[in-house]
Amino acid sequence: MFTNLTKLDLKDKKCMSDAGSPKLCMKALPGEGAERSCAYDGARVVLMPITDVAHLVHGPIACAGNSWDNRGARSSGSQLFRRGLTTDIMENDVIYGGEKKLKESILEIATRHDPKAIFVYATCVSSLIGDDVDKICQEAEKELTIPVIPVNCPGFLGDKNIGNRIAGEVLFDRVIGTGEGSDEKIPLAINLIGEYNIAGDLWGVLPDLENLGITLQTAITGDANFDDLRSAHRASLNVLICSKSLTNLVRKMEIRYGIPFIEGSFYGIHDISETLIKIATALEDPDLLERTLVYVKTKEEETRKTIARYRTLLENRQAILFTGGVKTWSMVSTLAELGINILAGGTQNSTPEDFQRMKALMDPSAQIIEDTSSAGFLKIIAERKPDLIVAGGKTKYLAHKTRTPFLDINHGRKLPYAGYQGMIQFAETLTRTVLSPVWGHLRREFPPKEGEQDD
Amino acid sequence: MTEMTKTRHYQGNPQKNSPALGATLAYLGVNGLLALLHGSQGCSSFIRLQLSRHYKEPIPLNSTALLEDSVIFGGWEHLKKGIEVAADKYKPQIIGVMSSGLTETYGDDMVSALASLRLERPDLKDMPVVLACTADYIGSMQEGYQRTVEALISTLAGHCTKTTVLHGTSTGCTGTGTGTSTSNSIGANANSSSSSNSNSSPSPSPNVNEDPVLSIALIPGCHLTPGDVDELKEIVMEFGFKPITIPDLSISLDGHAELEAAPVVQGGTLLEDFQRLPECTACLSFGLSMEKSGEILQQAYGIPHVNFPSLTGLTVTDEFVLTLAKISGKAVPEKLLRQRSRLLDTLADYHDQLGGLKIAIALEMDLLYSLASCLVEVGAELIVALAASQAGIHKLSLPIPIEVGDLEMLEERAGQSTLIIANSNGRQAAGLLKIPHLRAGLPVFDRAGYPQKRWIGYEGTQQFLFDTLNSVS
Numbered sequence: 001m002f003t004n005l006t007k008l009d010l011k012d013k014k015c016m017s018d019a020g021s022p023k024l025c026m027k028a029l030p031g032e033g034a035e036r037s038c039a040y041d042g043a044r045v046v047l048m049p050i051t052d053v054a055h056l057v058h059g060p061i062a063c064a065g066n067s068w069d070n071r072g073a074r075s076s077g078s079q080l081f082r083r084g085l086t087t088d089i090m091e092n093d094v095i096y097g098g099e100k101k102l103k104e105s106i107l108e109i110a111t112r113h114d115p116k117a118i119f120v121y122a123t124c125v126s127s128l129i130g131d132d133v134d135k136i137c138q139e140a141e142k143e144l145t146i147p148v149i150p151v152n153c154p155g156f157l158g159d160k161n162i163g164n165r166i167a168g169e170v171l172f173d174r175v176i177g178t179g180e181g182s183d184e185k186i187p188l189a190i191n192l193i194g195e196y197n198i199a200g201d202l203w204g205v206l207p208d209l210e211n212l213g214i215t216l217q218t219a220i221t222g223d224a225n226f227d228d229l230r231s232a233h234r235a236s237l238n239v240l241i242c243s244k245s246l247t248n249l250v251r252k253m254e255i256r257y258g259i260p261f262i263e264g265s266f267y268g269i270h271d272i273s274e275t276l277i278k279i280a281t282a283l284e285d286p287d288l289l290e291r292t293l294v295y296v297k298t299k300e301e302e303t304r305k306t307i308a309r310y311r312t313l314l315e316n317r318q319a320i321l322f323t324g325g326v327k328t329w330s331m332v333s334t335l336a337e338l339g340i341n342i343l344a345g346g347t348q349n350s351t352p353e354d355f356q357r358m359k360a361l362m363d364p365s366a367q368i369i370e371d372t373s374s375a376g377f378l379k380i381i382a383e384r385k386p387d388l389i390v391a392g393g394k395t396k397y398l399a400h401k402t403r404t405p406f407l408d409i410n411h412g413r414k415l416p417y418a419g420y421q422g423m424i425q426f427a428e429t430l431t432r433t434v435l436s437p438v439w440g441h442l443r444r445e446f447p448p449k450e451g452e453q454d455d
Numbered sequence: 456m457t458e459m460t461k462t463r464h465y466q467g468n469p470q471k472n473s474p475a476l477g478a479t480l481a482y483l484g485v486n487g488l489l490a491l492l493h494g495s496q497g498c499s500s501f502i503r504l505q506l507s508r509h510y511k512e513p514i515p516l517n518s519t520a521l522l523e524d525s526v527i528f529g530g531w532e533h534l535k536k537g538i539e540v541a542a543d544k545y546k547p548q549i550i551g552v553m554s555s556g557l558t559e560t561y562g563d564d565m566v567s568a569l570a571s572l573r574l575e576r577p578d579l580k581d582m583p584v585v586l587a588c589t590a591d592y593i594g595s596m597q598e599g600y601q602r603t604v605e606a607l608i609s610t611l612a613g614h615c616t617k618t619t620v621l622h623g624t625s626t627g628c629t630g631t632g633t634g635t636s637t638s639n640s641i642g643a644n645a646n647s648s649s650s651s652n653s654n655s656s657p658s659p660s661p662n663v664n665e666d667p668v669l670s671i672a673l674i675p676g677c678h679l680t681p682g683d684v685d686e687l688k689e690i691v692m693e694f695g696f697k698p699i700t701i702p703d704l705s706i707s708l709d710g711h712a713e714l715e716a717a718p719v720v721q722g723g724t725l726l727e728d729f730q731r732l733p734e735c736t737a738c739l740s741f742g743l744s745m746e747k748s749g750e751i752l753q754q755a756y757g758i759p760h761v762n763f764p765s766l767t768g769l770t771v772t773d774e775f776v777l778t779l780a781k782i783s784g785k786a787v788p789e790k791l792l793r794q795r796s797r798l799l800d801t802l803a804d805y806h807d808q809l810g811g812l813k814i815a816i817a818l819e820m821d822l823l824y825s826l827a828s829c830l831v832e833v834g835a836e837l838i839v840a841l842a843a844s845q846a847g848i849h850k851l852s853l854p855i856p857i858e859v860g861d862l863e864m865l866e867e868r869a870g871q872s873t874l875i876i877a878n879s880n881g882r883q884a885a886g887l888l889k890i891p892h893l894r895a896g897l898p899v900f901d902r903a904g905y906p907q908k909r910w911i912g913y914e915g916t917q918q919f920l921f922d923t924l925n926s927v928s
Binding site: 028029030031032033035036037038039040041056059060061062063064065066067068069070079082083084085086087088089090091093094101104105108109112124125128129155156157158159373374375378393394395396397398400401403442 | 463464465466467468469471472473474475476491494495496497498499500501502503504505507508510511512513515517518519520521522523525526533534536537538539540541544545555556557560561590591592593595712717718863880883
């Protein structure tokens with residue numbers, strides 16, 4: 001009943017230890033405090049931003065109750081995806097099985113919320129008690145007019161990356177290409193894969209695409225609606241934004257639908273321009289390429305001019321970078337744009353390739369953080385004493401205890417950092433953080449030591 | 456639509472948090488403790504995020520990181536390994552383990568795993584390990600917190616060595632606190648504790664006779680914020696008592712800029728405070744869910760125990776203050792009388808606005824009862840009262856029936872109210888209905904300072920009424 005993991009494209013997973021990279025995405029040991037997440041979380045990260053569908057979690061309260069509506073993915077339309085829906089498996093369901101409850105729930109949600117489709121997430125407990133989620137979804141689908149799509153992602157299958165991949169498989173098998181409309185390719189239409197519109201990131205990129213005459217078929221899955229996703233196969237190009245976790249999806253789309261793919265990033269001036277040029281090149285439209293070359297040049301100048309004053313304020317500061325996926329290397333170049341040096345970088349959920357790419361961009365003296373636990377994080381901050389920390393939200397409050405300026409670049413943030421506009425936002429926010437007067441107060445000894453009173 | 460909700464099979468916009476989250480919260484109030492969740496990595500990851508966005512604090516919570524193989528072969532070895540690695544790597548004073556839906560479903564026997572580990576690793580023989588059964592599919596945050604406080608007390612308090620099977624569940628958990636500490640284990644560990652007056656003697660505090668101050672045990676429920684617990688201790692100290700608070704969130708999750716962040720809990724109840732529990736003059740527990748914890752102490756050591764389901768409101772605070780006066784043999788301190796007088800004046804000044812309130816409230820039971828009964832006491836009308844789980848709904852009464860419900864139900868039923876009281880997730884309902892929303896409970900992530908709020912005692916009740924009135928104006 002589970003996605004056969006051996007069928008997934010694991011080509012990128014060849015051992016890179018020869019190349020000097022740490023073991024990435026290895027199994028976490030019990031008790032070591034690696035602070036990673038599970039396959040269910042990975043699947044929901046990819047699928048839950050789909051706006052006009054219902055996301056029903058077939059599990060006990062821990063899976064949905066602690067986590068619903070907690071990511072900053074934004075929607076320009078339906079808010080249905082923000083509903084926390086769960087079968088809330090109780091003791092009796094564990095004993096007698098939860099299939100009936102699941103089916104009733106699906107039917108009720110279809111009536112009450114009128115979704116375009118229902119995604120049903122299996123969890124550890126529902127899998128252990130042997131509920132056949134696939135079968136129930138099929139049965140419910142027969143009684144309804146909408147797709148009911150099982151996502152077999154119990155947490156024990158592994159970490160987030162595996163969940164991402166499973167979600168990619170689900171999209172490929174059950175969503176993409178299932179629409180009723182035409183299958184014809186739309187020229188100059190692209191999919192942005194791995195862009196989840198966190199804090200409205202996608203909206204920072206759209207104006208640039210529009211200005212160039214590129215249409216967005218759909219993001220996978222930021223601000224995406226179900227119908228656009230179903231027609232994702234009509235795009236002429238796939239642009240893979242976030243790391244490698246959806247590589248299996250783009251490879252399969254290339255084989256089945258003949259859609260080529262490229263990788264890119266919309267964080268940092270250099271990467272945005274490079275990505276736009278790569279898109280234009282891959283779309284094989286000479287006019288577009290010419291337009292793009294002119295456009296990125298103007299935009300780069302404009303943006304650099306705007307952020308120049310921030311650069312003056314931030315230049316030569318020392319940062320520790322602690323993030324995951326594509327953000328590892330794209331953040332290195334974003335920080336470099338502002339004249340910030342990276343003392344050390346850590347990666348969670350990054351692939352060896354992401355890592356190698358980051359390594360190439362960083363100063364050779366920069367350290368790689370291998371211990372991704374809180375303890376490892378604290379140790380490196382104590383050793384390297386950075387001027388600022390750039391990381392995901394879960395280390396935010398830990399960083400504050402070290403009295404070091406901190407910027408959240410993951411899903412907890414409120415402001416978009418993608419695109420040229422996002423770069424300006426990023427520079428502005430980072431400056432505000434680093435130059436905030438509160439750090440001085442936090443570091444001042446009180447009461448002052450003898451002889452320091454007159455200072 | 457309401458017809459349908461009565462027979463609804465799913466939870467829509469749940470207000471429940473998982474029991475393991477409640478367990479984490481209880482463990483976070485114990486100094487030097489390392490919390491270890493026996494489950495897959497997502498279980499702990501979601502709890503960390505949820506508590507972190509509520510308290511704006513780092514949440515130290517470790518995991519046994521179960522994978523598919525442990526699901527097939529059992530998580531026994533993972534649990535042993537987890538305790539071992541955590542003990543070796545982080546050197547905690549205490550390890551607090553909680554189970555999850557995953558491990559309870561296949562029935563991992565935590566007690567025997569621990570016993571087996573102690574045989575293999577004699578050096579860990581004396582490491583206090585608390586085991587709490589928190590299957591995700593039984594109850595909510597409040598129940599998880601409750602079970603964990605009970606496990607903490609029965610494992611760590613004084614000479615409590617007898618095997619107590621407190622709350623076996625039907626799915627394989629054989630009870631908590633069994634065989635986890637021997638009489639000398641706590642004494643041996645006191646050496647490594649941070650307190651200056653710790654003594655290697657296993658006997659309870661040797662300086663009991665030199666200390667004229669009467670100790671009193673306080674057991675706050677999870678409906679009290681770190682600010683509330685602080686207020687509680689202050690009131691008790693007004694009567695000359697020295698409180699031992701279990702667990703004590705007021706010095707761990709109070710949001711202070713501690714000097715060193717660490718992967719184990721800093722602040723909170725000291726291990727030697729647990730040892731000193733038997734000396735307490737009295738035990739006061741707060742929130743109905745904490746009643747059983749108080750009874751455990753009463754039964755084990757003959758300490759008189761009183762439970763206060765609520766501390767928010769005039770009458771309940773009066774009762775609390777009079778109880779303290781009686782136990783201490785002292786008159787009610789001037790400071791509290793002054794606070795009471797101010798509260799009375801506030802009630803008079805705002806009686807009309809308070810009387811006009813129509814309240815829709817959805818919270819975990821103890822907090823629901825505390826806030827709702829306070830509002831009823833001052834003349835407000837309750838429109839709907841939804842508890843997160845079953846526990847206690849038949850033992851406590853409000854003018855309207857208390858039902859178990861989620862926030863989708865709140866959305867369907869709160870239309871006639873003038874104020875919604877719910878956690879931050881109630882924002883969807885409040886937004887759709889365009890009704891003001893006072894944040895309470897957990898999580899509260901979109902308002903500043905909730906964990907520091909004091910809504911108990913005379914002054915706290917006054918503050919709660921002000922916050923309520925300011926939400927609707």
